Amino acid sequence: MSEPHDYTVQAVILRSRDYGETNRMITLFSREEGKLLAVAKGVRKPRAKLAAALQHFARVEAQLARGRRFDVITQVRVREAFYGLRANMEAFAYANYFAELLDASLAERQQKPTLYDLLVDALAGLAAGDPPDLLARYVEISLVSVLGYLPQLTHCAHCGVGLAFIGEGGRPVWPQWLGFSAAQGGALCTDCLPHVPGARRIAAGVVQVSQVLLAHGVAAARELPLSDRLRRDLEHTYRDYLEYRLETRLHSTRFLRELADKPAAAD
Ligand SMILES: [Zn+2]
Helix, strand or coil: CCCCCEEEEEEEEEEEEEECCCEEEEEEEECCCEEEEEEECCCCCCCCCCHHHCCCCCEEEEEEECCCCCEEEEEEEEEECCHHHHCCHHHHHHHHHHHHHHHHHCCECCCCHHHHHHHHHHHHHHHCCCCHHHHHHHHHHHHHHHHCCCCECCECCCCCCECCEECHHHCEECCCEEEEECCCCEEECCCCHHHCCCCEEEECHHHHHHHHHHHHCHHHHHCCCCCHHHHHHHHHHHHHHHHHHHCCCCCHHHHHHHHHHCCCCCC
């Protein structure tokens, strides 16, 4: 039996670019079909009906017609525009980063409904004004977990020893510092740290916060006391690991860093 000519997906618009004289090529991340590229025809003409619905990061219901090279978007209904993203430059920049991450991580037509739900929840959080940095860490570690390359976070990725000691009453006792090596696949004990080329020293809190994010989600991690140093270590450790695993530079992180470093405007 041949595939039906038309189909409908729930999708988030990850990115778009000009294509031909009046068209745009849209990258959709759909719940049903994974990431897909589709052409929106004529949307750069004045008064094009589809154009208004094809906003970045909007959650839409899209109808597509199968084409020879690319499928064609024939109808779009906006389900959630996430207006809050458009009013806040930092939230918009993080949404752009999440879109870049998903785009870089996924092959076309690879079905990942868990990641679709993760993205929609993360965009809703940003649009609602949730503080973005731990949300970004949650997206990052959930992404590597779903893709099957969660870093080693309980035992040294080099020698296998437990990263926390067992203290009185069986409670784990953490050293202040650990190592991390993307190439080795995760955290390192302090003995191995000097012997692994390219390893970085990290606050042990990076591993503890990661465990809380994975087990209990972003709301639980927000309850933890996090120093600026620990937030920076988390950000750099995850970014290095993602860039190593995805074999790409994540360009939108540079803009996020510039935003974070900009002194708050005086009123
Ligand atoms: Zn070790």
